[in-house]
Structures are given as structure tokens and as C-alpha cells.
Amino acid sequence: MKRFLRRNAAGYVFLTPWFLGFFLLALGPILASLYLSFTRYDMIGAPRWDGLGNYEYMFTRDRRFWKALTVTFSYVALAVPARLIMALGVAMLLDKGLRSISFYRAIFYLPSLLGASIAIAILWRQLFELDGVVNDVLALFGIQGAAWISNPDTSLYTLVVLAMWQFGSPMLIFLAGLRGIPKDLYEAAEIDGTSKRRQFFRITMPLLAPVIFFNLVLQTIEAFKTFSSAFIISDGTGAPADSLLFYTVFLFNEAFKFFRMGYASALAWVLLLIIGFFTAITFLTSKYWVHYENERD
Amino acid sequence: MKTNATDMPDQNTALALKAARKKREARSRIYKHIFLLLVSVIMLYPLAWLFAASLKPENEIFNSIGLWPSEFKWDNYTEGWNALPLSFTVFYKNSTIVTLLSVIGNLLSCSFAAYAFARLRFTGKNLFFGLMMMTLMIPYHVVLIPQYVLFLKLGWVDTYLPLIVPRFLASDAFFIFLMVQFFRQLPRELDEAAMIDGCSPYKIFWVIILPLSLPAMGTAAIFSLIWVWEDFLAPLIYLNDIQSYTVPLALRLFLDQEGQSAYGQMFAMSVLSLVPVIIFFAAFQKLIVRGIATSGMK
Structure with a gap:
């Protein structure tokens, strides 16, 4: 009993920094922002209770909120599949016993490390300018370029391309997953005369499902x-014509440019719910398409 | 290749088939290399272009896909370094302070928490572990405003405390998760033997677990170093005085103030900001790759 207590104490001692962080910097703020989301708060006076006012304004009158949602969802719907397909494709090429794998792996992963930096965002702005490199390359193929970033119809695609450029980290995870698939499965399929396509859908996909998930x-x-x-590519505002008004950029501006802290808190909570919703959906549906090898039914 | 005992085909046909297959494989390997090399060029070209542009005279930067400057303008680097009201020496010093302290904080606090989760028994462990995993999903934007209010009330705005203190409180659950994964692989017999010898859990952590976990610590240190170095949102919110700017904030200021007139210099400073990341990547590639494969993140 005494020993049990002592062990218990050690656990809590080692967790103390995390406890402080969790309550002061995560749970506390999440609850605080729930409260603030029902108030008007400009940081000068005290928060004033406003009931559901922020949410009502958000859903019924704020056009920019809907625009931000549209932009963000379009981005997620385009960038995530594009990046994952790229990552899986390259991982499958690398998996088949190439000797120079570590060379390619390093090159493909580097952009993932650099991609979030301001330097790359600055570079991206210039690449897609009217007189930027992308148009010069297109001109080689006789294609008339455009001002990709200042045109609201195309600006989002420049960020999707940036996301694709950073396919390295999911690629590494796919590679680790592909390593785990027994090679004799493919050999057996080969002997049976199964086509490559069928091998992919019948062996690779099912066995890789947990990793894909x-x-x-x-x-x-x-x-x-x-x-x-x-933020950098849209000059911090979501320009041009709000076509780059990512939800996070919108929230940032509401909070730290216009000091509508109550409204921004409501936006933060909606973001939390959206992410929670998507994660829950993925987890709930996963049992229909993800099968773990050592799973017992 | 093993042949099945049941159908022993004619030896010659088997050999011929094998040779044909080898040839086919060799050819497909060449195609694969050509394709991968092409992808590599596309991946690296933007970086190469950035570096080349940082050395070009202003009028050569745009409308040219070529990488070789007609003359090397190293001035871009020296002039860019001093183009802002304060020199980049200040910003690099600031970034270094914030990064080093943050990395130390991350390593200490996250390894403490990970040790508790991976090795110790205490009431509520599963609950706390679940909560910790949930914080992995929470976007920083959700806690941003209350955190800002808190730090403002504490008088910490325009200091480095809001950037550093959270890292001493294990606020980045990714690193806890990474280390838990690693600690769990260490043989339990070590702790048990030490426990029988009368070692306290504290001593076991410092004397057994930490020294055996240097690879995991290294991975965590490198990731945390790179991410803190590139961090933009938190400095953007908490640092208003140019005296305290970190390198990413300085780059953004460059873009706003000088960007349209001094592209070469701006690119030069962008290149410099990437150099530490690239050096660390080149030096510790193995640790980074292994870290992602085991934890499966980022």
C-alpha cells in the first residue's frame, strides 16, 4: 500500500508541468473562449453578455464567415486528397527496392520541413506572379500565363500546389506502412496472374487502410x-476579393485587427466543432473500411 | 525463387522466363529512376530558384527561369542584412534565444510527462492520457484568445514569456506522444531491477530512461528546434516591438516595407532564414525520418 502511494505520487510529480499546461493553457482557455463566445469583448472594457448574439450574427448575417468556410473547405477538399495521392504514389515507387531510396526520400521530405516558413510563403508569392517563374515555364510549352495570385479564381490553387509540394511527411508514413506488407502476398498474386491494378486494390489498399486512415x-x-x-500570400487580409480568406486568417483578423474578441471566440469554437466533427466522422466510419491485422471480432 | 515441386517445368523455359523478367524489371527500374529524378527536379527547383534569385541583380530576377546570374550580387546579402531599421543580427539573436529556451522546455516537460504515461502507475492515467491525445487535435487558434488575455493580464505581452513558458508546461502534446512511443519500447526489466535495488522513480528516470532515450530526445529536439524557428503566429501576436522581433517577423516586415523595391535582398534574407533548417535536416536526416515513421506525424 505504501509503495503504491509512493508510485502514485511519482506519477503526479512528473505530470505536474503537463497538468499546469493542460489546465492553464488548454482546458481553461477552451472553456474561457466558450464563455467569451457569448459576450461582446473589445479588451478595453469587461466582456458584456450577449447571449447567442455572436452565433446569430455569424450564421445569418456575416457573409465573410460563409466565405471563409467556403474557402477553407474548398482548400481541404482539394489539398488533402492531392497531397495524399501524391504521397502514396511516390511512396509506392520508392518501396520497390530502389537502392537510392534515401536520396529521393531526403529530397521529397525537405519541402515538408520548409513549407511552413515565411521564406517559402514569400517565395511562393513571387513564383506565381504575372512575371513569375511559373508563367515562364508555362511559356516554354506555349501556354499563356496569368496573374495566378491576384486573380480570385485561381489564387486558392497556388496554395493547393504549395500543399502538394509538401507531400513528404505523409509519404514517409506510407513508406513505413508499405514496408509492413508481406512481399510474398505480391509474389503469390503474381504467380496467379493477378494484374497490377487488382493487386493494388486487393492487397495494397486493404492492408494500408490503417495508415491511410x-x-x-x-x-x-x-x-x-x-x-x-x-496570411503572407494574401497580405494578411484574405485578398484578393477574400478568395484566400482562410478561416484562421479570418479569425485572426477579427481578434487582433478589429479586437472583436467575443466574436472571434465564437469563431474559434465553431472551428473546434468542425474539426471534432470531421475527426469523429472519420473514426466512426473507419470500422467499415479500416481493418487492423490483429483485430479480433 | 523457389519452384513448386508439383509442376517442375522444363529447365530451359524456366530460365528463359526468368531472364525475360529480369530484363523487364531492369527496364522498369530505369523508367522509375527517370520519373523520380524528374519529380526531384520539380521539388528542388523552387528552392534553387530562390537561391539563384538572391544572387541576381534586380532586373534579372523576373522573367527568367535560368538559375545562373550574369553577375553575382553578394551585396544582396550584406545590404539585406541591414535594410531594416535594425540589423538582422538582432533578429537572429532573438530567434536563437527563443528557440534554445523553447527546445529545452519542450524536452524537459515532455519527457517528464511521457515517463509518467509510459512507465508509472497512478490513478487517472488513462483519462489523462486520453485528454493529452485530444489536445493534439486542438488548433492553436481555439485557445489563442483566452491565452492572449491571460498573458496580457500577467503583463507578458512584448516579452518572450508567452513563447517560452508554454513550452516548459508540455503544451506540445506531439512530443509527449513521440517520447511515450519510444519509452514503451525500452525493456521493463531495467526499471524493475532498479526498483528492487531501491532506486526511486526519479532516479530511474535520470539514470536509466533518459540516457537510453537519446535518439528520441534528439528527434524531439530537432523537430522542436525547426518548428520554433519557423513559428510565426505566436510571435506575430505577442511581439509588437521591432527590438524583440524574431526572424520570421522580420521577413514579414521586409515584405511589407522593402519587398517591392528590393527583391534580391528579400530573397537573400529568406535564404538565410532557411539555412539553419537545411543544415539540421542534412545533419540529422536519419533521426528525423525515423521520428516520423514511429510517431507518424507532420
């Missing part, structure tokens, strides 16, 4: 959180 959840959350690159 994992990558899907993580990359979706990551995509919802996109901030720095959108």
Missing part, C-alpha cells in the same frame, strides 16, 4: 489549421 485524419486537421502561408 491515420494520414487522412492528420492531414485534414493540418489543412484546417493552415495559417502562415495564407
Whole structure:
């Protein structure tokens, strides 16, 4: 008994920093922002209770809120599949016993590390300018370029391309997953004369499903959180014509440019619910398409 | 390749088939390399272009896909370094302070928490572990406003405390998770033997677990170093005085103030800001790759 108590104490001692952080920097703020979301708060006076006012304004009158949702959802819907397909494709090429794998792996992963930096965001702005490199390359193929970023119809795609450029980290996870698939399965399929396509859908996909699931959840959350690159490329405002008004950029401006802290808190809570919703959906549906090898029914 | 005992085909046909297959494989391997090399060029080209542009005279930067400057303008680096009201020396010093302290904080607090979760028994462990995993999903934007109000009331705005203190409180659950994964792989017999010898859990942590976990610590240190170095949102909110700007904030200021007139210099400073990341990546590639494969993140 005494020993049990002593062990218990050690656990709590080691967890003390985390406890402080969890209550002061995570749980506390989440609850505080729930409260603030029902108030008007400009940081000068005290928060004034406003009931559901913020939410009502958000859903019924704030056009920019809906615009931000549209932009963010379009981005998630385009960038996540694009990045994952790219990552899986390259991972499958690398998996088949190439000797120079570590060379390619390093090159493909580097952009994932650099992608979030301001330097790359600055570079991206210039690449897609009217007189930028992308148009110069297109001109080589006789394609007339455009001002990709200042045109609201195309600006979002420049960020999708940036997301694709950073396919390295899901690729590494796919590679680790592919390593786990027994090679004799493919050999057996080969002997049976199964086509490559069928091998992919009947062996690779099912056995890789847990990894795909994992990558899907993580990359979706990551995509919802996109901030720095959108902020820099859109001059901090979501320009042009709000076509780059990512939800996070919108929230940031409401809070720290216009000091509508109550409203921004409501936005934060809606974001939390959206991410929670998507994660829950993925988890709930996962049992229909993800099968773990050592699963017992 | 093993042949089945049941159908022993003619030896010659078997050999011919094998040779044909080898040839086919060799050819597909070449195609694969060509394709992968092409992808590599596309992946690296933007970085190469950025570096080249940082050395070009202003009028050569745009409308040219070529990488070789007609003359090397190293001035872009020296002039860019001093183009803002304060020199980049200040910003690099600031970034270094914030990064080093943050990395230390991350390593200490997260390894404490991970040790508790991976090795110790205490009431409520599963609940807390679940809560910790949930914080992985919470976007920083959700806690941003109350945190800001808190730090403002504490008088911490325009200091580095809001950037550093959270890292001493294990606020980045990713690193806890990474270390838990690693600690769990260490043989339990070690702790048990030490426990029987009368070692306290504290001593076991410092003397057995930490020294055996240097690879995991290294991975965590590198990731945390790179992410803190590139961090933009928190400094953007908490640092208003240019004296205290970190490198990403300085780059953004450059973009706003000088960007339209001095592209070469801005690119030069952008390149410099990436150099530490690239060096660390090159030096510790193995640790980074292994870290992602085991934890499966980012």
C-alpha cells in the first residue's frame, strides 16, 4: 500500500508541468473562449453578455464567415486528397527496392520541413506572379500565363500546389506502412496472374487502410489549421476579393485587427466543432473500411 | 525463387522466363529512376530558384527561369542584412534565444510527462492520457484568445514569456506522444531491477530512461528546434516591438516595407532564414525520418 502511494505520487510529480499546461493553457482557455463566445469583448472594457448574439450574427448575417468556410473547405477538399495521392504514389515507387531510396526520400521530405516558413510563403508569392517563374515555364510549352495570385479564381490553387509540394511527411508514413506488407502476398498474386491494378486494390489498399486512415485524419486537421502561408500570400487580409480568406486568417483578423474578441471566440469554437466533427466522422466510419491485422471480432 | 515441386517445368523455359523478367524489371527500374529524378527536379527547383534569385541583380530576377546570374550580387546579402531599421543580427539573436529556451522546455516537460504515461502507475492515467491525445487535435487558434488575455493580464505581452513558458508546461502534446512511443519500447526489466535495488522513480528516470532515450530526445529536439524557428503566429501576436522581433517577423516586415523595391535582398534574407533548417535536416536526416515513421506525424 505504501509503495503504491509512493508510485502514485511519482506519477503526479512528473505530470505536474503537463497538468499546469493542460489546465492553464488548454482546458481553461477552451472553456474561457466558450464563455467569451457569448459576450461582446473589445479588451478595453469587461466582456458584456450577449447571449447567442455572436452565433446569430455569424450564421445569418456575416457573409465573410460563409466565405471563409467556403474557402477553407474548398482548400481541404482539394489539398488533402492531392497531397495524399501524391504521397502514396511516390511512396509506392520508392518501396520497390530502389537502392537510392534515401536520396529521393531526403529530397521529397525537405519541402515538408520548409513549407511552413515565411521564406517559402514569400517565395511562393513571387513564383506565381504575372512575371513569375511559373508563367515562364508555362511559356516554354506555349501556354499563356496569368496573374495566378491576384486573380480570385485561381489564387486558392497556388496554395493547393504549395500543399502538394509538401507531400513528404505523409509519404514517409506510407513508406513505413508499405514496408509492413508481406512481399510474398505480391509474389503469390503474381504467380496467379493477378494484374497490377487488382493487386493494388486487393492487397495494397486493404492492408494500408490503417495508415491511410491515420494520414487522412492528420492531414485534414493540418489543412484546417493552415495559417502562415495564407496570411503572407494574401497580405494578411484574405485578398484578393477574400478568395484566400482562410478561416484562421479570418479569425485572426477579427481578434487582433478589429479586437472583436467575443466574436472571434465564437469563431474559434465553431472551428473546434468542425474539426471534432470531421475527426469523429472519420473514426466512426473507419470500422467499415479500416481493418487492423490483429483485430479480433 | 523457389519452384513448386508439383509442376517442375522444363529447365530451359524456366530460365528463359526468368531472364525475360529480369530484363523487364531492369527496364522498369530505369523508367522509375527517370520519373523520380524528374519529380526531384520539380521539388528542388523552387528552392534553387530562390537561391539563384538572391544572387541576381534586380532586373534579372523576373522573367527568367535560368538559375545562373550574369553577375553575382553578394551585396544582396550584406545590404539585406541591414535594410531594416535594425540589423538582422538582432533578429537572429532573438530567434536563437527563443528557440534554445523553447527546445529545452519542450524536452524537459515532455519527457517528464511521457515517463509518467509510459512507465508509472497512478490513478487517472488513462483519462489523462486520453485528454493529452485530444489536445493534439486542438488548433492553436481555439485557445489563442483566452491565452492572449491571460498573458496580457500577467503583463507578458512584448516579452518572450508567452513563447517560452508554454513550452516548459508540455503544451506540445506531439512530443509527449513521440517520447511515450519510444519509452514503451525500452525493456521493463531495467526499471524493475532498479526498483528492487531501491532506486526511486526519479532516479530511474535520470539514470536509466533518459540516457537510453537519446535518439528520441534528439528527434524531439530537432523537430522542436525547426518548428520554433519557423513559428510565426505566436510571435506575430505577442511581439509588437521591432527590438524583440524574431526572424520570421522580420521577413514579414521586409515584405511589407522593402519587398517591392528590393527583391534580391528579400530573397537573400529568406535564404538565410532557411539555412539553419537545411543544415539540421542534412545533419540529422536519419533521426528525423525515423521520428516520423514511429510517431507518424507532420
